[in-house]
Amino acid sequence: MAAPSPGARVSRRALVLVGLxxxxxxxxxxxxxxxxxxxIARAVEDESARYNSYIAxxxxxxxxxxxxxxxxxSIPPAETAARSGADTAAVIEAxxxxxxxxxxPHFVPETELPGTTGLIVESTALLYxxxxxxxxxxxxxxxxxxxxxxxxxxxxxxxxxxxxFLLAHFEEVVQDRLPENPRLYGGIVSTRRLSVALLGSxxxxxxxxRQPGNSRNAQVEPLSGPFEGYAVRVxxxxxxxxxxxxxxxxxxxxxxxxxxxxxxxxxxxxxxxxARQLELAQLKSSFVSNVTHELKTPIALxxxxxxxxxxxxxxxxxxxxxxxxxxxxxxxxxxxxxDNILDFARLEAGQAVFRFEAVDLRAVVEETVENFRPRLEQxxxxxxxxxxxxxxxxxxDAVMLQHCVLNLLDNALKYSRTRREVRVSVEARDGAVxxxxxxxxxxxxxxxxxxxxxxxxxxxxxLVHDVxxxxxxxxxxxxxxxxxxxxxxxxxxxxxxxxxxxxxPLADGTEAPRRGARDAxxxxxGRETTS
Ligand code: ADP
Numbered sequence: 001m002a003a004p005s006p007g008a009r010v011s012r013r014a015l016v017l018v019g020l021x022x023x024x025x026x027x028x029x030x031x032x033x034x035x036x037x038x039x040i041a042r043a044v045e046d047e048s049a050r051y052n053s054y055i056a057x058x059x060x061x062x063x064x065x066x067x068x069x070x071x072x073x074s075i076p077p078a079e080t081a082a083r084s085g086a087d088t089a090a091v092i093e094a095x096x097x098x099x100x101x102x103x104x105p106h107f108v109p110e111t112e113l114p115g116t117t118g119l120i121v122e123s124t125a126l127l128y129x130x131x132x133x134x135x136x137x138x139x140x141x142x143x144x145x146x147x148x149x150x151x152x153x154x155x156x157x158x159x160x161x162x163x164x165f166l167l168a169h170f171e172e173v174v175q176d177r178l179p180e181n182p183r184l185y186g187g188i189v190s191t192r193r194l195s196v197a198l199l200g201s202x203x204x205x206x207x208x209x210r211q212p213g214n215s216r217n218a219q220v221e222p223l224s225g226p227f228e229g230y231a232v233r234v235x236x237x238x239x240x241x242x243x244x245x246x247x248x249x250x251x252x253x254x255x256x257x258x259x260x261x262x263x264x265x266x267x268x269x270x271x272x273x274x275a276r277q278l279e280l281a282q283l284k285s286s287f288v289s290n291v292t293h294e295l296k297t298p299i300a301l302x303x304x305x306x307x308x309x310x311x312x313x314x315x316x317x318x319x320x321x322x323x324x325x326x327x328x329x330x331x332x333x334x335x336x337x338x339d340n341i342l343d344f345a346r347l348e349a350g351q352a353v354f355r356f357e358a359v360d361l362r363a364v365v366e367e368t369v370e371n372f373r374p375r376l377e378q379x380x381x382x383x384x385x386x387x388x389x390x391x392x393x394x395x396x397d398a399v400m401l402q403h404c405v406l407n408l409l410d411n412a413l414k415y416s417r418t419r420r421e422v423r424v425s426v427e428a429r430d431g432a433v434x435x436x437x438x439x440x441x442x443x444x445x446x447x448x449x450x451x452x453x454x455x456x457x458x459x460x461x462x463l464v465h466d467v468x469x470x471x472x473x474x475x476x477x478x479x480x481x482x483x484x485x486x487x488x489x490x491x492x493x494x495x496x497x498x499x500x501x502x503x504x505p506l507a508d509g510t511e512a513p514r515r516g517a518r519d520a521x522x523x524x525x526g527r528e529t530t531s
Contacts, residue, residue, distance in 0.1 A: 011278055012278060015271055015274050016271070018271070019267050022263065022267040022270075023263070023267040023268065026263035026264055026267065029260065030259065030260025030261075031260075033256040034253050034257065037249055037256065038253070041249035044242070044245055048217040048236065048242045049217050049219055052218065052234040052236075053221055053234070055178070055194060055196070055234045056196075056232045056233070057221055059173060059174065059178065059196060059221075060223045060224065061121075062177050062178065063169065063173060063227055064121045064126065064225055064226070064227075065121055065122060066169045066177075067126065067165065068121045068126050072124075074095075074098040074099050074100050074102065074158070075098060075157075076098060077094040077095070077098040078091050078156040079145060079156075080094065081093075081094035082145040082146060082153050083146065083148055084148065085147060088109070091107050091145065091153075092106070092156075095107065095156050095158065099158055101160070101168070102141075102159070102160050103158065103159065104158055104160075105156075105158055106140055106142070106157055106158060107145075107154060107155070107156050107157075108127070108129075108142060108154050108156075109153070109154040110152050110153060111154075113127070113154060113155060116128060116129040116142075116155065117129065117225075119225045119226075124143065125144055126142075126143065127142050127143070128140055137161055137163065138160065139159070139161075140157055141157050141158065142156050142157015142158070143155065143157060162226055162227050162229075162230065165227075166198055166207075166223075166230060167198070170198055171209065174209045178196075193237050193239075193240035193241065193242075194210065194234055194236060194240070195210040195211055195235045195236065196208070196209050196210070196233070196234050197209075197234075198230060198231075199231040199233055201230065203220075210237040210238070212235035212238065213235070213236045213237055213239060213240050213242070213243030214235070214236065214246060215235060216246060217235060217236055217242060218234065219233070219235070221233075221234075280456070283455075283471070284456060286456070286471075287470055290458075290469065290471070291337070291341065291470050294333075294337050294469075295334070298333050298334045299334070301326060301330045302326075302330045305323040305324070305327045306327060309323050336406065337470065339403065340407070340470070340473060340476060341470070341472065343403065343480075344455070347479045347480075347483075354400060354483055355397050356395055356396060356397055356484070357395075357396075357398075357507070358393035358394075358395065359393060359394050359396040359401065360391065360393055360394075361391055361393075361396070361426050361435055361504065362387050362389065362391050362426050364396075364398050364401050364402055365405055365426055365435050367402065368402045368406050369385065371406075375413065376409070376422060379420065381416070381420040381422050382421045383422050384421065385423075385424050385425070386423065386424070386425035386426070387426050388426070391428055391433055392433060393433075393507040394484075394504040394506060395504065395506065395508070396484050396504055396507075397480075400480045400483075400484075401480070401502070401504075403476070404476075404477045404480050404481060404502055405424075405437065405502070407476065407477050408437040408500045408502075409424075409437060411500075412437055412439035412441065412498075414469065415439065415467065416440060416441035417441065417442060419441070419497070420440075421440045422438070422439055423436075423437075423438040423439075424436070424437055425438075431505070432486070432503050432504060432506060433503075433504055433506065434501050434504070435501065435504075436499050436500065436502075437499070437500050438497060438498070438499040439498055439499075440497040441498065442495065443492045443493050443496050443497055443498055444490070444492040445494050449490050449492060452474050452490075453475055453477075453478045453488065455471065455472060456471040456472070456475075457475075458471040477502070481503075484504050484505065485505045486504040486505055488502055488503070489501040
């Protein structure tokens with residue numbers, strides 16, 4: 001390809017700057033957006049976790065209060081008995097009379113009080129002790145009892161099963177007490193959107209109010225006092241705002257990320273497109289100057305030769321013949337260029353019409369080579385042919401295919417230095433037929449092998465400055481072969497030579513010639529390849 005002009009380099013730099021100007025702020029903004037969202041999400045989650053753990057503690061305390069209330073409701077008969085100076089048996093009897101939820105009344109004399117643990121709940125001492133023995137799941141819970149003179153007698157209370165007590169009071173504590181508890185931070189509404197579960201000593205869920213929405217903010221707080229060994233787990237309930245907020249943050253981050261990515265991709269795609277347009281504009285301008293040169297040179301040479309012949313300004317008949325030969329040669333070149341340009345314009349405009357029929361590829365190739373042979377031999381080329389008979393017919397437009405082979409032969413001639421050898425062959429392939437043109441010329445670097453088929457592209461290295469061309473030939477060849485449903489293969493290594501192969505589908509045997517605008521093509525009758 002032609003090297004970019006300084007102006008083009010400046011515009012390319014400007015494009016890169018514009019692209020960076022869009023992409024960098026997009027990346028920065030997206031990064032900032034994601035960072036802030038994550039920070040807010042973390043703050044919301046921390047706050048939610050703190051609140052959940054606070055509620056779990058409140059639930060624990062509520063159980064203790066529930067136990068105290070229960071004791072207070074059951075103790076009055078025992079208190080009355082103690083105040084009246086009754087003995088231990090009568091106090092125990094009174095405890096039995098007052099027991100509501102408790103089953104085993106028990107009196108702890110003052111001397112044994114140190115064996116119990118005290119807990120102050122609502123300014124009242126709640127005394128408790130664990131049952132002794134590995135299998136005893138019971139716990140003692142009692143209140144202090146005083147005698148007639150107000151002297152301390154001991155504790156009156158009951159053995160009870162904490163697990164049963166917790167299960168029995170769970171709904172009440174969570175559903176009724178918690179939301180109505182004015183001391184709770186967050187108030188009533190928040191606690192109604194919480195899932196609260198009672199956990200056993202192995203962490204197993206014993207009972208639950210409301211299904212948890214997610215476990216991210218769940219907080220587990222162990223219960224203490226008479227309920228030691230159990231725990232409460234608090235999490236936002238399904239559909240709670242905290243769960244939605246977590247999902248919303250996830251969506252928000254995904255959205256910001258996608259928007260940022262889309263902006264960067266759009267900026268890069270726009271940049272690529274603009275760069276390609278710039279390149280195309282450059283290629284077009286070099287194409288115009290190439291074509292101008294290509295058209296003017298043969299016309300000037302033809303004119304000069306024709307004038308020389310007209311004025312008989314030659315001395316020998318051989319000299320005159322050489323001028324005639326020059327005219328023929330330059331006319332051929334002119335014709336080929338004009339054909340290329342016209343075919344290219346038709347293909348670009350989508351106006352090219354192919355007349356597909358069953359074609360003997362061997363005959364097409366042979367005819368083209370024979371037409372072109374004088375030019376090859378004149379330039380000292382050795383032509384080797386491998387054109388076996390009996391090839392299955394291809395589905396193709398013979399004139400278009402001749403044009404392709406002609407372009408390949410012309411390139412072999414243009415891009416060979418000292419090793420002037422051209423080999424042309426045809427062969428049958430699996431479900432296809434192929435025609436190859438091989439030269440021992442300058443070859444094409446792997447990096448350029450795809451690009452040479454693009455329109456206006458000429459490879460910078462090699463003979464491109466010495467030989468004429470508009471960068472249209474291979475683009476045309478590829479477009480024509482693709483229109484046939486075939487493909488062009490290229491094998492080449494720099495300094496070794498190149499092989500271009502046209503692979504064409506077979507005719508299916510029912511091919512009827514198609515009518516088309518090609519019948520009216522003005523260039524066909526005069527085409528070099530058909531003449
Ligand atoms: P043009 O020959 O008019 O420049 P083409 O489209 O036919 O345009 O070829 C494009 C480019 O591919 C050429 O400029 C040349 O650099 C490279 N090329 C084509 N054929 C050959 C070949 N046989 N050997 C080496 N290079 C080639």
